[in-house]
Amino acid sequence: MRTTHADDDTRTGGRARRWRRRLGLVATVAVVGAVAHIAGFQPAVSQLATVNAYKADADPGMDPSGGPWARIPGVAVPMTAQATTYPFGGDAIPAVDVRALHYNGQLFVRVEWPDSSVNDSTFGTTLFADAAAVQFPAATGSKVPALCMGQADTGVNIWQWRADTEAGVPQTLPEEDPDGVADHYPITDDLGYPARYVGNPFDSTGAAQNLVAEGFGTLTATPEHPVNAAGVHDGNRWAVVFSRAFPSPGEGQPNLTEGTKTDIAVAAWNGQHQDRNGQKSVSQFVSLDIGDEPVPPDRTPWIVILLVGGLFVGVIASVVVWRITP
């Protein structure tokens, strides 16, 4: 079959366009790969069953949105609805992003998960709070306890953050409900708040609770409050930072130090879904390695330079290829 010049030109032009596309694709992949590598992004948990707690050279504070957290690899830990014991269920949050670091004898764990609604009030019979918890074996180096609350001889230590307790303790109906009216409260001493009187941790202003358990139904708050927690919602996701000093505060709580290898599991509750108690999303245990590897330095300027440079090289390359192609 005879071809015309026009046909040859068409074929030549098509090859050039394909070349340019391939070159552009290679350049883009190279740039994205370089940026991802420098930023420390590591995608799949199936390849990463260990959360490394990096060593920070400055106090990271309790703000989950800033500081060194962006420089630490996030481990995507898959979650499922709790299906082991009553009450079953949970909103099946698909995965949480877990990061950890330590500074000056203090462990920090950051958990981030998708949640489009903020549920930080429990001032209503049908209102439940967003929450998250991390769980550790009561003792490091021993056998791994049962994921769900441990067992009699091998307990667990749980640090829980709740959006409502972080928001504070509501006081009276009129303060919380614009339609609420109360004529008079004759007495307001602690005797009228039995939970407060006996030290129930929910009736406190702290955002974090430190709990120990040795099996279903045994979850108990410790009298001491060694755990801090703070959460931030960015409109689509919660990010929460937990922290605790390394030394064990008491029975049933792990003693941590640099070099500790233990396990960590995560739970998250969606208050919008009326999640509470066993109605939650849970992960399996993954490894937690409190090592001496420093937090990667801030490479943001290099990323910007590389991005701009990469784009510049890509454009130049495309122009050159376009020019030299007949």
Add this chain to the structure above:
Amino acid sequence: MAKVYNWQLGREMEYPYAGGDRERQFAAVFNINRCIACQTCTMACKSTWTHYPGQELMFWNNVETKPYGGYPRSWDAKLLEMQETLDPGGQNWAGTGQADVRSPYGRFDGKTIFETANGTSERVTGYLPDDDEWKAPNNGEDHGTKMGPDGAKLPVHQGWFFYLQRICNHCSYPACLAACPRNAIYKRKEDGIVLIDQERCRGYRKCVAACPYKKSMYRPTTRTSEKCIACYPRIEGQDPISDGVPMETRCMASCIGKIRMQGLVQVEADATWTHDPRNPIYYMVHVEKVALPLYPQFGTQPNIYYIPPRWAPREYLRQMFGPGVDAAIEKYANPSRELLALLQLFRATREVIFAFDVIPGPVAQTLNVGGRSRTIYDDTVVGYDAKGREVARVKVVEPVVTRPGSINSI
């Protein structure tokens, strides 16, 4: 699920826990026929236990008007409908009562709230009312109705209504306890009182959803659930004026309509009542069968017993109190000498009455009631406290006292 015996249903049923140690059971009889809904009981409870911030909508004791009233709104109709949906056409009583303490009302062949939850993610069938449903504790007050082919509908004042006085039933098989995933709810063996441990409660509200009578309530200022505590310091005899013997609760002791009598009954390991016809509560529930449990078909074996109102439609009452309604109303309308005397002991003392005696008296009056001849005897009834001491002595015929003119001054 364990198998336990529910004598109100006349059969075994499934419950998450096997029966534990039991010695005595808190119980009471409320005579609906006498109540005027003055709410003195409600305020006695409120001013004692629930007047703190966060308890604004909380009434451990409430009096509602049936059929429209409910606290929370439509609590019973909602659960009845759920049960019917889960066991269509099956919520029926069958068999005849064997007239003993193990099956006084026959046998319930339907499913309890524990049994309809089988195969679900819950232990108990129930629902969580929202705050609006708790905001009108006396909604529907005095709204009467008339039963028609389609049930009861407005307009008002053509038919009937009655008041229903409600506190926690301190059930033998509490749904709140069954549903609590924290083991924060417990039932005391010494008196059967059901309590929420305020140290362990974490405000999950499983008990609020599970209690068929909606007597476990959430308190947002402590983020825990609270409930009627049966004034347990009084039941324990701790009140300084009780002299160490159990005293009736605040709601009982304050009742100006004299509709309430509270007691403690001996119970067996299977939660049936030990034979004790001198105990006034036992006598009314098991000897005369004049007082009936509220919605026994839910299966929790509640321990507040009601003398049903004589004027309300029997079909409605049978659904509410079970198949013993007709016999109970007959007993109340034509009481025996003992029962008539015992009814005078209501509110005669603040101490819990553990035993009573009737001393026969002369004929006081002969009446014709509903075409039947009845003789009223002026018997004397005597009540005894936990130590066997006489604490009340009342005659059937109330003595007439004429005020002397010298003090008849305004």
